[in-house]
Amino acid sequence: MTDATDILLFSYGTLQLESVQLSSFGRRLDGEPDAMTGYARTMVEITDPDVLAASGERFHPIVSPSGDPSDEVGGTVFRITADELAAADRYEVADYTRVQVRLKSGRDAWVYVKA
Numbered sequence: 001m002t003d004a005t006d007i008l009l010f011s012y013g014t015l016q017l018e019s020v021q022l023s024s025f026g027r028r029l030d031g032e033p034d035a036m037t038g039y040a041r042t043m044v045e046i047t048d049p050d051v052l053a054a055s056g057e058r059f060h061p062i063v064s065p066s067g068d069p070s071d072e073v074g075g076t077v078f079r080i081t082a083d084e085l086a087a088a089d090r091y092e093v094a095d096y097t098r099v100q101v102r103l104k105s106g107r108d109a110w111v112y113v114k115a
Contacts, residue, residue: 012075
């Protein structure tokens, strides 16, 4: 299968919205609950018109390392393709950067954190 969905992407924010998934990936993603530890969640104002149109939200959550291993940010882990990861990169604005983290479940996944 050429579009094997073997990349894990963790979302704690708008990538969990069906409207964002349909506009970014052309499909609804299947995911499982998970969490990232050692991070804290705040909000960032979004001004990109395409992102605003897809999410319908002016303020999006953003996470950064907290230095406290007991801090936890819940979300959803999705299996996606390399093309879908590139689409997610295009969706996220410059406030975010993509890094790989070890989730609470022990799985390694890509996630967008504060740049």
